[in-house]
Amino acid sequence: MINSQVIGIDVGGTAIKLGRFQPDGTCLQSLTVATPQPSTPEAVLVVLIDAIAQVDPYNEAVAIGVGTPGPADKTGRIAQIAINLPGWINVPLADWLEAKTGKPTIIANDANCAGLAESWLGAGRHFQNLILLTLGTGVGGAIILDGKLFVGHQGAAGELGLITLNPNGPTCNSGNRGSLEQYASVAAIRQHTGKEPMELAALAQAGDMCALTFWQEYGKGLGIGLASLIYVLTPEAVVIGGGISGCFKFFVSAAKAEIEKRVMPTSRAGLQILPAELGNSAGMVGAAKLASSLVIHH
Structure with a gap:
């Protein structure tokens, strides 16, 4: 075999x-x-x-x-x-x-x-403890602890996009309000800007101030959401996947700055924030x- x-x-x-x-x-x-x-x-x-x-x-x-x-x-x-x-x-x-x-x-x-794949052959292959956040149509996630996928007692753990970012925010399909998904998904970006993520990336690349500001704000929101996850899981790495990960370079520094502000050094020692490597x-x-x-x- x-x-x-x-x-x-x-x-x-x-x-x-x-x-x-x-x-x-x-x-x-x-x-x-x-x-x-x-x-x-x-x-x-x-x-x-x-x-x-x-x-x-x-x-x-x-x-x-x-x-x-x-x-x-x-x-x-x-x-x-x-x-x-x-x-x-x-x-x-x-x-x-x-x-x-x-x-x-x-x-x-x-x-x-996707989390298993990234931990096996992708951006997470050098780490035993990591989380994957997939920024796509929705926001999904996966938790790898001690090299194994963590699914919780009924199999549904790791819904990282459904944590609360703003208790009074827009209603989410999950029943939550103001979940991370309501701010970080492709659908949220379209609703907020009327544009596709890659359009905003192209504008930012060309130096458009509105687009650059948008990605700063996006990174800040992402960093706030990640702060909660990092406090709970203290991963060695956070891998960012999904379609929006193609825009990684425009929001990663804002996300890191927010994490450094909000998370005690003891909970983020050596933490790496990395783009996923295996794509689709x-x-x-x-x-x-x-x-x-x-x-x-x-």
Whole structure:
């Protein structure tokens, strides 16, 4: 079983990414397919089965890992809810895929998959304790403690974007108000500025004062949110992923300054704030890492 290949899948609202991997993380073949619309569980399953057959034509993979946009149950069998995917409530996706493919399958939150990937092969590979914050459509997170993914007692830990930043702020889908997600997500940036993050990055690069000021404010808000997380978890590194991480250089110094102001040196000794390294492939790489854990257990 040493050279067992696995399949890693990242199910998103617009695209599904799959890869067939060797145990060391080498991707042998990958594929991106459109997420069916409407993306009901049954429709997604049909697309997954077809895509798995394409990415593994000779049926060499022995296990499957899937990242979905929302919490999975503690056992990694059930997609409890999937943000942006209609009708995803307690979907037994692992059972379904196992029945169709005959391969052991495990499911996890997509941000947790990205965190596993960054800690395995990416920006977090030199650290045993880190957090990943994914700044995208929403704000997700993952916690790695002592080299292991921390998911809490029911599997839903690490929702780092849902901490409260402003108790009277805008309402969040989670039921919280003024969560970090309401200030740091792509949706929040669009609402606040009417522009896309990369547009604001291009303007800042060209020296536009409004854009530069926006990123300073953005970094400050991010730093305030991170201060709470750092006090609780004292990570060695904070890895910033998701689409907005492409603008990292425009907000990182403001975020660091805020953290230095708010967090006692004892809680942030040697702390590094780093951009994620694996980009869009992080979800499927982390899902493959999860699948590899099944190979050892079976």
